[in-house]
Amino acid sequence: MPSAQPTAYPSTDRTVPTRSRERASYDRELVHAVLDEGYLCHLGFLRDGAPVVLPTLYARVGERLYVHGSTGSRPLRGAGAAPGLAVCLTVTHLDGLVLARSAFHHSVNYRSVVVHGTAFQVTDPEERSLALDAIVEQVMPGRADDSRRAxxxxLAATAVIRLDLLEVSAKVRSGGPNDEPEDLELPYWTGVLPVARTYGTPIPADDLAPSIALPGYLSGE
Structure with missing residues (x-):
């Protein structure tokens, strides 16, 4: 039988934060939960010696992240050459605005994941198909089977890169303000303003046939 995955990722010099270390976590279940709740990441890399950060869609499949883009994209081309492309990928969920009595202690409640590693271009047709379906499903579960595949x-215009979850950390801030004792009597409102992601009512395309009903994954049924 295959051995069970460790419950935590190993900490490294790059995954241990310099500030608020008590908020860092390497728990595998927490990392996966943060990644699975989102679909928009920021991908950082070096281009001609200068840092570049691009927002893009991603999907998690087991212990791998997949990112897709145009074959003309420089980071995706770089991932296709040896020895791969050194990247840093981040995902963040904003959960609340923390309003303290002092400007200094204003903060946010959040959950984030940072992944360091080497990205490689996916060339195997089956893995590419799996990755592209996964990215569609990450954004809207049920959509991959309810649309024409590439x-x-x-496919010739689409590149996919793979990043293994090896050097990973999560960081979480929750709770209320951390005001100084001498500020507790100040006459200012203090607390947390929760932030949540919501979706509006789906708007059909102008050329949608009236006979096509709203799918259940959009109506919540």
Whole structure:
């Protein structure tokens, strides 16, 4: 039988924060939960010696993250050459605005994941298909089977990169303000303003046939 995955990722010099170390976690279940709740990441890398950060969609499949983009994209081209592309990928969820009595102690409640590693371009057709379906499903579960998959021309214009979850950390801030004792009697409102992601009512395309009903994954049924 295969051995069970460790419950935590190992900490490294790059995954131990210099500030608020008590908020850091390497718990595998927490890392996966933060990644699975989102679909937008920021991908950082070096281009001609200068840092570049790009927002893009991602998906988690087991212990791998997949990111897709145009074959003309420089980071995706770089991931296709040896020895791969050194990257830093981040995902963040904003959960609340923390309003303290002092300006200095204003903060936010959040959950975040940072992944360091080397990204490689995915060339195997089966893995590419799996990755592209996973990215669609990460954004809207149920959508991959409810849309036409990419044809040969579209696949030729699409690159996919893979980043293994090896050097990973989560960081979480929750709770209320951390005011100084001498500020507790100040006459200012203090507390947390919760922040949540919501979706509006789906708007059909102008050319949608009236006979096509709203799918259950959009109506909540």
């Amino acid at each position: 044809n040969a021309k579209e």
